[in-house]
Amino acid sequence: MADELEKREPNGMRASDADREKVAQALHKAMADGRIDVSELDERLATVYKAKTIGELTPVTADLPIEAPLAAQHQPALPNRTGGTPGSQVSVGVLSGFERKGVWTVPPTHTAVAFMGGGELDLSQAKFSAAHTTITCVAFMGGIEVRVPEDVNVHVNGIGFMGAFDNKIHEPDAGDDRPTVKITGLAFMGGVDVKRPKRRKRDRDELES
Known part of the structure; x- marks a missing residue:
């Protein structure tokens, strides 16, 4: 019980x-004000973009003035994850591709299914539409990319045969009531990649100007 309560602490x-972006902006302002060089x-930004929890972000600006403690400001990015009318149960790319993104x-x-094609x-x-979701990916001489955000629990147990079913997340559940997605299936002479959403590339040139 104590372990469960600890997981629910803001940090x-x-x-x-x-x-992460909020902390990065505070760091850039601190440099502009002459508080850090x-x-x-550069060192602190590296820590920011590797941080997985609020507790890892908080010390980065502990000696800098910010509006309020990050833990107090924290709100789930998308608090209403469940509900709505279910969309299509199938995505298929045969000698072509498919893409499902945005609000759905x-x-x-x-x-x-990606047959000699690709999909995202x-x-x-x-x-x-449900608290527990199962996504079955079948990549036959093709590739499927599944991007799962941090506020969704994910379990991956697919099989690669002469191919790869690659889980790049490998992180424990958040321990709360967030939606859970199970990703399973088969990659035959193809690949299935499960990873976090893309992040914007930061232009570091300004740091050296």
Whole structure:
């Protein structure tokens, strides 16, 4: 019980891209104000973009003035993840490709097939019609990319045969009532990649100017 309560403490909550961006902006302002130099900025930004929890972000600006403690400001990026009318149960790319991204509602079960083609399932702005969702990916001489944001629990147990079913997340559940997505299936002479959403590339040239 104590372990469960600890996971729910604000500092143990998962950090979103918006949280990391807020800290990065505070660091840039601190450099502009002369509080830190370029090398310190670079070091702290590296810590920011690797941080997975609010607790890892908080010390980065502990000696700098910010509007309020990050943990107190934290709100889930998309608090209403569940609900809505389920969308299509199938995504297919045969000698072509498919793409599902933006705002869409994932049904309890969804099957994605790439046959000598490719596809992308981006859950960054998705809602889920059920608390537990199963996505079955079948890549036959093709590739499927599944992007799962930090505020969604993910379990991956697909099989690669002469191919790869690659889980790039490998992170424990958040321990709360967030939606859970199970990603399973088969990659035959092809590939399935499960990863976090893309982040904007930061132009570091200004640090050396």
